[in-house]
Amino acid sequence: MAARLRAIAALTTVMALSSPPAQADEAPPHLTDGFGLTVTSQPRWVDENRRTFVFSVSTDQVPTPTLLAGQEPGRHAIVVTLPSAYSTTKRYPVQYYLHGHPDRPDSQWNQRVVEKATENAELITVQPNGSGRGWYSNWVNPGAAGPQNWETFHLEQVIPFVDANLRTKPDRANRAIVGHSMGGFGALHYAEHRPELFSHVGSFSGGLDLRNSEIRAAITSTMISPGSGTPTVNADAVFGSPFWPFDGVWNAQSPAHNTHTLRGMGIALYTGNGGDLTVNPIQAVLENRARETTLVTAANLRANGIPFQLHDYGDGSGWAPGCSGKHADEACVQADMNHFVSLLAPRA
Numbered sequence: 001m002a003a004r005l006r007a008i009a010a011l012t013t014v015m016a017l018s019s020p021p022a023q024a025d026e027a028p029p030h031l032t033d034g035f036g037l038t039v040t041s042q043p044r045w046v047d048e049n050r051r052t053f054v055f056s057v058s059t060d061q062v063p064t065p066t067l068l069a070g071q072e073p074g075r076h077a078i079v080v081t082l083p084s085a086y087s088t089t090k091r092y093p094v095q096y097y098l099h100g101h102p103d104r105p106d107s108q109w110n111q112r113v114v115e116k117a118t119e120n121a122e123l124i125t126v127q128p129n130g131s132g133r134g135w136y137s138n139w140v141n142p143g144a145a146g147p148q149n150w151e152t153f154h155l156e157q158v159i160p161f162v163d164a165n166l167r168t169k170p171d172r173a174n175r176a177i178v179g180h181s182m183g184g185f186g187a188l189h190y191a192e193h194r195p196e197l198f199s200h201v202g203s204f205s206g207g208l209d210l211r212n213s214e215i216r217a218a219i220t221s222t223m224i225s226p227g228s229g230t231p232t233v234n235a236d237a238v239f240g241s242p243f244w245p246f247d248g249v250w251n252a253q254s255p256a257h258n259t260h261t262l263r264g265m266g267i268a269l270y271t272g273n274g275g276d277l278t279v280n281p282i283q284a285v286l287e288n289r290a291r292e293t294t295l296v297t298a299a300n301l302r303a304n305g306i307p308f309q310l311h312d313y314g315d316g317s318g319w320a321p322g323c324s325g326k327h328a329d330e331a332c333v334q335a336d337m338n339h340f341v342s343l344l345a346p347r348a
Contacts, residue, residue: 028053028080031165036060036157040075046106051115052081054106059157061149065131066229068104076129078158079105080166081114083122091167093174093345094124095200096159097337100181100328102132102228109330117337123345124168128158132229133222135238136179136186140249145233155194176266176344178202180333181290188255188297191262200266200344204336205286205327209293210254216242218289256297260304266343267301267308269294270336272325275315279324286327311339 028043028050036059043053056075063074071077083092097114099105105127114125130136130150139148163170177198179187184206191201207215220235220242222228236242239249251257271294274284291312301308313332316323320335 026050028055029165031055031161034164035161037161043080046079046111049115051084051086052079052111054079057161059153061147061153061157062131062134064146065129065148066133066145066231066233068102068132068229071104071129071229076153077104077106078129079111079127080162081111081118081125081127083124084119085122088167090122091169092122092124093176094126094162094166094168095176095178095341095344096154096187097125097127098136098177098179098183098186099127099130100179100183101135101222103181104132105129113330113334113337116334117341118345121341121345123341124166126158126162128154130154130183130186132227133233133238135182135219135222136189137238137253139238140240141234141237143234143237145231145237148237151190151193155190155197159197172196173199176200176202176340178204178268178337178340179206180204180336181206181286181327184208184290185255188262189253191265192255192258193261195261195263195265198265200268200340201262202268202270202336202340203294203297204270204333204340205272205290205294206255206269207290207293208254208297209256210239210250211257212289212293212296214289215293216247216250218286256293256300259297259300259306262301262308263304263306267306268311268340268343269298269308270311270339271295271313272316272319272323272327272329272332273312273314274327275325280326283326283328287325290327311336 031039037057041056043055046052056077134150138151142148177187184203191198223233223235271291272287274288277284298310313319316325322331
């Protein structure tokens with residue numbers, strides 16, 4: 001009996017030594033070019049916690065994106081956050097998180113929101129570059145900017161590249177997409193165009209109604225504003241002219257009006273009302289107007305008989321501590337992401 005116990009103990013020791021720990025490796029994964037993407041910088045951890053890494057790629061679909069401060073010409077940063085108990089022997093569901101305007105995937109607040117929400121979730125999160133003004137669309141009039149095929153870049157290149165290089169579960173049932181503001185638009189836009197790719201979609205205060213004159217004004221203003229990136233582009237670059245009778249692309253591409261393709265998908269919409277409009281009025285008004293587009297989307301989902309969740313949290317006081325119901329309030333977005341992640345992945 002003693003000899004048998006010693007043998008079992010020895011076998012257990014060997015198995016423990018040969019199995020990788022249930023945490024990220026010391027080095028992030030090495031990535032291989034493919035699907036039209038060339039890796040221009042290999043992954044590096046963003047901090048000592050070794051949960052989030054960033055790498056960059058180039059693509060002929062968006063070879064010359066407009067640039068925010070600190071971004072490099074022709075190089076698209078992509079940020080990946082791994083589960084806190086990541087293991088190289090397992091595969092994980094993946095969510096794509098699309099940033100807003102004028103933001104970038106490697107901003108610290110995006111990292112904080114994702115890491116907090118997924119700390120105990122068995123879920124990989126990928127944040128691709130959407131430029132300050134990419135609008136998650138294939139532009140119809142890019143002009144001197146050259147090809148700006150953001151939708152092709154993300155859906156036909158980034159997704160298969162990620163599945164080929166990371167330990168994802170590469171199927172619809174284990175893939176979700178969500179975004180904030182411009183990214184909320186992008187998430188519904190992508191899910192409606194390619195419903196076979198995603199099982200869940202979410203919008204955090206997205207500008208979802210391209211038939212809304214205020215949303216049109218907001219989008220066209222991002223084209224000509226240096227704060228959205230340099231160089232600036234023509235106001236009609238993404239969707240063409242916003243004026244009738246030349247506004248057919250705006251009408252056709254409006255996520256609020258294409259909800260029928262989302263049938264069978266888990267759908268979650270989140271919005272505040274801006275709270276006190278006299279406090280931080282710009283962010284208050286932005287949220288208030290985004291809410292109107294969210295309600296139009298919800299009405300069209302109901303009309304199509306499609307189940308969905310709507311979290312219309314008003315001034316935010318009942319949604320999360322510190323949430324003011326304003327557009328880029330980190331506490332509100334954190335609560336949105338916490339809830340959306342709870343719909344996707346088992347807790348570790």
